[in-house]
Amino acid sequence: MRILLLLAISIGAGVLLKNVRHLRYLHHTSTWTVWLLLLAFGFTLGSNEAIVRDFLHFGLTAFAVAFAGVAGSVLAAWGVRMVIDKKRTK
Amino acid sequence: MKDSLMALGMFLMGILVGVSGWLPVDALPADLTEWLLYALVVQIGVELGAGGNLRRIAGSFSLRTLVLPLATITGTLAFTAVAGMVLGGWSLADYMAVGSGMGYYSLSSVLIIDMKSDAMGVSTATQLGVLAVMVNIIREMTALVCGPWLARVFGRYAPTAAAGVTSMDVTLPMIVRSTGQEMFPIALMHGMVLEVSVPLLVTLFAGL
Numbered sequence: 001m002r003i004l005l006l007l008a009i010s011i012g013a014g015v016l017l018k019n020v021r022h023l024r025y026l027h028h029t030s031t032w033t034v035w036l037l038l039l040a041f042g043f044t045l046g047s048n049e050a051i052v053r054d055f056l057h058f059g060l061t062a063f064a065v066a067f068a069g070v071a072g073s074v075l076a077a078w079g080v081r082m083v084i085d086k087k088r089t090k
Numbered sequence: 091m092k093d094s095l096m097a098l099g100m101f102l103m104g105i106l107v108g109v110s111g112w113l114p115v116d117a118l119p120a121d122l123t124e125w126l127l128y129a130l131v132v133q134i135g136v137e138l139g140a141g142g143n144l145r146r147i148a149g150s151f152s153l154r155t156l157v158l159p160l161a162t163i164t165g166t167l168a169f170t171a172v173a174g175m176v177l178g179g180w181s182l183a184d185y186m187a188v189g190s191g192m193g194y195y196s197l198s199s200v201l202i203i204d205m206k207s208d209a210m211g212v213s214t215a216t217q218l219g220v221l222a223v224m225v226n227i228i229r230e231m232t233a234l235v236c237g238p239w240l241a242r243v244f245g246r247y248a249p250t251a252a253a254g255v256t257s258m259d260v261t262l263p264m265i266v267r268s269t270g271q272e273m274f275p276i277a278l279m280h281g282m283v284l285e286v287s288v289p290l291l292v293t294l295f296a297g298l
Contacts, residue, residue, distance in 0.1 A: 065170060
């Protein structure tokens with residue numbers, strides 16, 4: 001909820017600031033923010049002994065179930081895209 | 091490709107530094123990831139607002155946007171069932187309850203432990219809950235790290251589907267960045283529909 005509120009406020013700020021030239025650098029800064037976020041996520045997970053221990057115990061099963069879920073949803077989404085794009089090109 | 095590799099590299103480097111103990115656990119502020127996420131949301135929001143496409147984006151909300159969350163649920167459950175049958179160890183319903191988390195690791199694990207404790211004992215139910223946390227964290231991280239690659243190979247809906255519930259918050263900036271601003275309402279709607287469906291599905295499968 002907090003993220004959605006922040007997003008709404010930021011969109012409003014973007015509308016007001018759309019003539020500011022420096023906004024074109026946001027694309028680069030957001031790329032670096034994603035990378036820093038992943039670095040911090042990795043550190044948080046890696047430094048948590050309980051998570052690392054559970055991971056050594058359940059890791060393979062967890063990976064298999066997670067990848068199955070991702071693969072199933074991605075293939076279903078690919079099917080949705082094929083149907084929608086086909087309808088659009090007709 | 092470069093962005094995906096860089097994302098994967100940063101994530102793995104973070105894990106390596108964390109596991110190795112090179113940096114003490116409290117070397118970074120405890121809520122650093124939260125603030126970085128907020129910073130990312132602000133940047134994406136300002137970009138969206140300044141882009142001048144808001145009316146077109148708002149106009150793309152339609153009933154058709156409900157098709158994607160339904161596809162995500164169907165695909166996730168079907169493939170989780172297959173994985174469960176191959177892996178064994180737990181019942182098929184247990185695997186389906188774990189897979190139904192769709193990235194919502196906190197809620198799904200709590201629901202699973204709560205519902206399964208009577209039937210299988212607190213210890214075994216907790217193990218299943220821990221598996222649910224692991225599976226759903228891996229799903230979220232996979233969506234974050236592989237999102238741009240998934241978009242290129244499987245099309246613009248793929249990162250949203252992979253992200254599950256998190257398409258409306260944690261992975262939303264990545265989705266907008268890798269698939270374009272038009273995906274913003276679809277990813278938002280996708281996350282909202284899944285947020286409602288997760289407790290229903292987890293409760294359904296954990297109760298079997």
